[in-house]
Amino acid sequence: MTAAKTEHYRSVVIVAGEASGDLHGANLVREMKALDPSLSFRGVGGRRLEGEGVGLVAQSSEMAVVGITEVFTKIRFILGVFSRLRKMLRKERPDLLVLIDYPDFNLRLAAAAKAAGVPVFYYISPQVWAWRKSRVHQIRRVVDRMAVILPFEKAFYADMGLTVHFVGHPLLDVVKRSQSREKSLADFGLQDKQPIVSLLPGSRDKEIRGLLPVMLSAAVLLKENYPEAQFILPLADTVDPRMVDQIIRTYPLPVTVVSGQIYDAVGLADVALVASGTATLETALLEIPMVIVYRISALTAAIGKRLIRLDHIGLVNIIAGKTLVPELIQEDVNASRLADEAMKILSDRKRYGDIRKGLAEIRNKLGKPGASCRAAQLALSMMDHSIMADHDSC
Secondary structure (H helix, E strand, O other): OOOOOOOOOEEEEEOOOOOHHHHHHHHHHHHHHHHHOOEEEEEEEEEEHOOOOOHHHHHHHHHHOHHHHHHHHHHHHHHHHHHHHHHHHHOOOEEEEEEEOOOHHHHHHHHHHHHHHOOOOOOOOOOOOEEEEEEHHHHHOOOOOOEOOOHHHHHHHOOOOOOOOEEEOOOHOOOOOOOOOOHHHHOOOOOOOOOOOOEOOOOHHHHHHHHHHHHHHHHHHHHHHHHOEEEEEOOOOOOOOHHHHHHHOOOOOEEEEOOOOOHHHHOOOOOOEHHHEEHHHOOOHHHOOOEEOOOOOOHHHHHHHHHHHOOOOHHHHHHHOOOOOEEEEEEHHHHHHHHHHHHHHHHHHHHHHHHHHHHHHHHHHHHHHHHHHHHHHHHHHHOOOOOOOOHHHH
């Protein structure tokens, strides 16, 4: 597909309310600009979207929330951002609104766009197949086209009457080691042939304050059973390293903290302790066995139990369709259980190999590389109906 020819510039509003959305949104913007350099972007995102030239109305780090109770602490700010975006849609009438996940905010914004006559492209759909399936009817009313990234989502949304395309998972283009194992070991000061445990406590301050102490306590227990064990903590760029350092200093074991080179760091691990979310899929694509942890407020958990209709929490297990890796949820998230599950993986070579094999199969289920390219073609075709998506070119 060749680049689009335009007689006037076209504007796009894009909203990515969380760190993973910022990453995927930036890749989408890059691909859209490659097809049409005249495009102008504004919206909500983080460092990556800003780096692609998107004029930010608000930072995604200020919008991200975990659970229902955290919404209350940010509600005034979030409502203010919504008001600004709604006015932008009404007054400036951009050529397209691109939404990335973040459903409670984005579906309301989609309704405002629909009222203003702005077409809506939803990339990385809300996980309504997991909970609040009734929202599918709302999505059908306010979303013009949807691009999904999980293999089972296309049939789910198509059965509900939506125009939906499976583009593959964008992480297939992103999750890659940048250097050899030997070089990474040297860079991070770690020794080969000794257990390496990666700690991935999340990308938000509240997650890290809640989960990192448990992971570090589990690491202390692991150290008692594996005296040569080494611990590495790849730091998300949304996290304040000073806060992490303050937590780590209260525990009697060395932890190598890595900024940047996250995939090189995770890729060294024999096992990872991972907060439920995008990081579980990133770890899976690196074929690293893991223990998934998920803990939210008691109120959010109580409501979730009534609404969620899934056997698993972690994306890895949802895609696998079985318990490929252990999950610890709510009160089960404690140092003893976490260390025990990690030791079971490290000590059982057959199970270790079976997990690695299962993780490799997950990659095959996620489609082909080029998701951002395919999504960009779909988005551009909504603004220029003479353009046809050519997925073979991605």
